[in-house]
Amino acid sequence: MTDTALPARPPVRKPRPARSPWLHVGMIPLTLLWLSPIVFVVFVAIRPFDDLAARGLGAFPVSISWEGFRTAFEGGGLVRALGNSLVVTAAGVVLSLALSACAAYALSRFAIPGRRTILLTMLAGNLLPPQILLVPVSAITEAVGIYDTLTALVVVQVGFGIGFYTFVLHGFMRGLPAEVFEAARIDGAGAGLIFWRIVLPLSRPSLAALAALATTWIFNDLIWAMTVLRTEARFPITAALLNLQGGYSSAYNVIAAGSLVAAIPTAIVFFAFQKQFVSGLLVGSNK
């Protein structure tokens, strides 16, 4: 921001380059410290159990071993758990964004009576502490016969997320230029066609930001999985990991390896979509 102001008044002051060495003196150690838990978990994951027992967890690795990863995958069923997580995440993200986009379109472009109240009520649903929903949700899934299925987990994730996504998409769609809609209407396009041909393509940036955010939310969820699932074979990665920790509580290399496996998919999303991810974090928060 200061950069833009600089050319106008160059003689007053320079952007103080003198300060930068101190910034790095402080930030380099802090950054290393910040990353150290991740680095140490990698170190522990690639050391064999005997080495951990002999030299302690804090020592540096002298050789690479896949023992921890092998045990985590075989003993913890992590492949299946990753599969469950991917299915739930993909279905959850697509469904909740599709439904939210529809609702946001209706609320932002049509004179629906009480739409502001509807919108804020929907957002309020997402802000509720999940604890107030857990017991009844588990009972309802049982009553409709989907308890202990991945369907239940997807449905719950969609229901709980919709309010927030709708709110954000509404804010975006509201700002789309009215002329585009007029032109389409004059050409005789109906509401459905306008949504499909104009609104969705134009909303791509905010849909991408929400998709990046929703992916990490749903993939990282633990409490809903523990609420609607009982059978281990259906657990997503987070819940499976806690089971693994129960079974191998002193085999730190196994736990570290399993945690890394669970962290890698969201880390990929982060690095591939860093810009969308950061703008996703900001939506709805910095208005």
Add this chain to the structure above:
Amino acid sequence: MTAQAPAAAAAAPGRTGRLGRALRRVPPLVWLFLAIPLAVELFWVFWPAANSFSLSLTRWDGISPAVPVGGQNFVDLWDDPIFTRALRNNVVWAIGFGGLSVAGGLALAVALNKPGPLVGLYRSAIYLPMVVSLAVTGLFWRVMYAPEGPINAALGAIGLESLRNQWLADPDLALYAVLVAAVWRQVGYIMVLYLAGLKSCDASLEEAAAVDGASAWQRFWTIVMPQLKGVSMVVFAVTVIDSLRTFDIVWAMTRGGPYNMTQLLSTYMFQQAFTLGNLGYASAIAVVIFVLAIGFIITYLARQARAEED
């Protein structure tokens, strides 16, 4: 707004049929677009939430029919030492988690606000923990806090043997140990929020103050901070709501132990509901969580509603 303004104006003269006309003007497909998501949310969020309130007035094991007990669950909660411990821990958590992550996030946002070499790298490193789930963060830090783990090893290496601890097994330290892990993950998020806030600050005000001889410290508190008021409000509401929801990281690290010393309202609620099967009692705890959260939810909503108006 622009699209609806003429429509609303046209509807004004004929008062009587206003609602009917609105109903007719909105195509049926659009009503469907709104009705389906709304029905999903009503059924999976608002209906269960309402149920929790009625369940909190019962004793229920999930199998036999629920027995109405009036306010007895809430009376019992008040006398339950684990509940009061969880409540106290939640206060400590909200203050510690909120205070440390706001202090850290704000300081880092100010330090990393101006672009420069490596700044992007620092920012990425600070918010990288955000992508790791809370459950996995908990497991990462279990490794760090292990008796022979990196933290104790590092303390030994720099000659602070006396500070070595059984971090997660020590009843006095465990809550703070978990808190540090949670803050590690949260600071990046707060930093991102404040970075965005700083971007929209008016730089010319600060420059003018600098010309008038105000120190950097004075400029920050009297010129920059007031402009960040909006962000701070959001951060405050979000932090408190998050604190009341915190579950995964505690569950992954300690399950509320040792001796219930790291129990938060959410973990105790979950334990009562799904480990012990006291569904009515658990619902009463959930209602307490709701009551504590609602003020902050309304604060947040009011702010968003105001943002909707412009």
